[in-house]
Amino acid sequence: MRPVTKANVGDVVTLADGTRHSVTATYAPYQDAKPALVANLGRFCSYCEEAYHYDRDMHVEHIQAKGLAKYAHLETVWTNFLLGCATCNGTDNKGDKDVVLAEYHLPHLNNTYKSLVYMAGGVVIVNPSLTGDSQVHAQALLELVGLNKTPATSCPGDKRCLKRGEDWKMADRYLKKYQAGKVDEDTILDLVTNRGGWSIWFTVFKGCDAVRARLINGVPGTCAACFDAGNHYEPIDRNPGKNDPV
Numbered sequence: 001m002r003p004v005t006k007a008n009v010g011d012v013v014t015l016a017d018g019t020r021h022s023v024t025a026t027y028a029p030y031q032d033a034k035p036a037l038v039a040n041l042g043r044f045c046s047y048c049e050e051a052y053h054y055d056r057d058m059h060v061e062h063i064q065a066k067g068l069a070k071y072a073h074l075e076t077v078w079t080n081f082l083l084g085c086a087t088c089n090g091t092d093n094k095g096d097k098d099v100v101l102a103e104y105h106l107p108h109l110n111n112t113y114k115s116l117v118y119m120a121g122g123v124v125i126v127n128p129s130l131t132g133d134s135q136v137h138a139q140a141l142l143e144l145v146g147l148n149k150t151p152a153t154s155c156p157g158d159k160r161c162l163k164r165g166e167d168w169k170m171a172d173r174y175l176k177k178y179q180a181g182k183v184d185e186d187t188i189l190d191l192v193t194n195r196g197g198w199s200i201w202f203t204v205f206k207g208c209d210a211v212r213a214r215l216i217n218g219v220p221g222t223c224a225a226c227f228d229a230g231n232h233y234e235p236i237d238r239n240p241g242k243n244d245p246v
């Protein structure tokens with residue numbers, strides 16, 4: 001899952017219509033935060049990474065569910081927002097689950113590219129190299145939004161695994177084109193910007209440092225500090241020195 005850097009309150013972002021906007025601590029109604037979130041994080045679901053071109057398909061996602069009384073006070077709070085799609089936040093997936101922040105890896109707090117491993121066929125698993133709390137909290141994230149679901153275990157409307165499988169095949173095709181000099185980094189960035197699937201493309205293009213750099217710097221909100229420019233942009237711990245460093 002692409003790790004992102006949320007804008008801080010007071011940071012200035014450029015909205016889609018070109019106006020500049022200073023991020024505020026609260027947005028009421030909460031839907032008013034969507035333009036700033038899109039400017040900050042790009043037109044992607046923060047969880048499944050699908051690209052959404054129309055605002056109505058992308059929702060202000062409450063990390064801690066506004067439907068739970070204990071988090072009702074966070075309904076309008078910027079720091080509780082990400083962008084989410086109807087599938088990831090549907091009742092079969094995240095819905096109103098009680099997200100205790102310390103028990104989950106989350107894309108704005110952890111290096112969630114290191115938490116999960118994306119594979120051919122659209123399969124997503126917890127990074128086998130993780131241990132202890134990191135392993136538990138990555139698993140919690142995977143199950144929170146149902147990225148471990150397959151066509152056999154998904155509800156009929158949940159096509160995310162199939163889409164990831166298609167993304168993997170496309171990324172693999174374009175890797176060969178890139179290696180043959182038929183496409184450049186901008187083409188890859190355009191494809192990811194328009195299709196989503198950042199983590200899949202980033203995985204498939206391992207070893208192609210120029211593409212990885214473009215995907216980090218060209219997709220809004222990507223947490224550049226989560227990747228080591230001196231080591232082929234491999235993921236590094238986001239919170240070193242802490243019990244749960246990923």
Ligand SMILES: [Zn+2]
Pocket residue numbers: 045046047048049050084085086087088089
């Ligand atoms: Zn989603």
